[in-house]
Amino acid sequence: MRKLYDFALITILFDQLIKNGLLFFMSFGQSITVIPNFFSITLIGNTGAAFSILSSNTLLLIVISVVVLNLIYFFLIKGKKLNDFEQISYGLLIGGIIGNLIDRALHMQVIDYLDFTFFGYNFPVFNLADIAIVISMVFIGIQVIKGDKNEVSSKGK
Numbered sequence: 001m002r003k004l005y006d007f008a009l010i011t012i013l014f015d016q017l018i019k020n021g022l023l024f025f026m027s028f029g030q031s032i033t034v035i036p037n038f039f040s041i042t043l044i045g046n047t048g049a050a051f052s053i054l055s056s057n058t059l060l061l062i063v064i065s066v067v068v069l070n071l072i073y074f075f076l077i078k079g080k081k082l083n084d085f086e087q088i089s090y091g092l093l094i095g096g097i098i099g100n101l102i103d104r105a106l107h108m109q110v111i112d113y114l115d116f117t118f119f120g121y122n123f124p125v126f127n128l129a130d131i132a133i134v135i136s137m138v139f140i141g142i143q144v145i146k147g148d149k150n151e152v153s154s155k156g157k
Contacts, residue, residue: 003087004077004094011095015128016102019111031115039116044125045109051124058108065101069094086143093136099129 022043026032031042048055077090103110112125 001077001082001087003084004082004091007088007091008095008098011092011129011132012099012102015095015099015132018128019099019103019113022113023111037117039114041113042115042125044112045107046112046125047109050130058104062101062104065097065104069097069101085139089136089139089143091136092132092139096129096132096136099132100127103129 022041026041026043028043028045031040033040046052046055047058049061054061072090072094082090100110110127110129112127112130114127114131115125116123
């Protein structure tokens with residue numbers, strides 16, 4: 001379980017360090033072009049979840065985050081012998097959720113800053129915690145598919 005806690009803590013620390021650094025040096029709405037027509041650092045506050053879903057429902061999103069963290073712990077982690085890949089996956093997921101939860105609790109919004117444009121489409125601005133959550137979901141999906149294949153092949157023998 002050491003890897004799970006390490007990945008969660010590292011994710012939270014880097015997420016909060018970046019966000020607080022940007023809050024110190026930038027103003028909301030300010031944008032710094034890093035790669036023209038591709039990548040900018042744009043400081044915004046998001047009162048919703050992904051793609052601004054449930055906008056301005058901060059208290060509900062805080063409650064949902066706490067409930068999800070508890071569900072992850074009690075149904076997916078507690079009492080289980082997790083392999084390294086599962087520990088990393090859940091560590092990233094928990095770290096990402098807590099990183100955004102801290103923002104909601106302290107700022108009543110999530111601090112987003114990564115702003116990409118692909119082929120003329122400007123994607124919604126996001127942050128490191130969001131990346132950790134997405135990567136963890138990909139890893140968990142791989143684990144589920146891999147687990148299903150192992151289950152099928154062991155039943156066939």
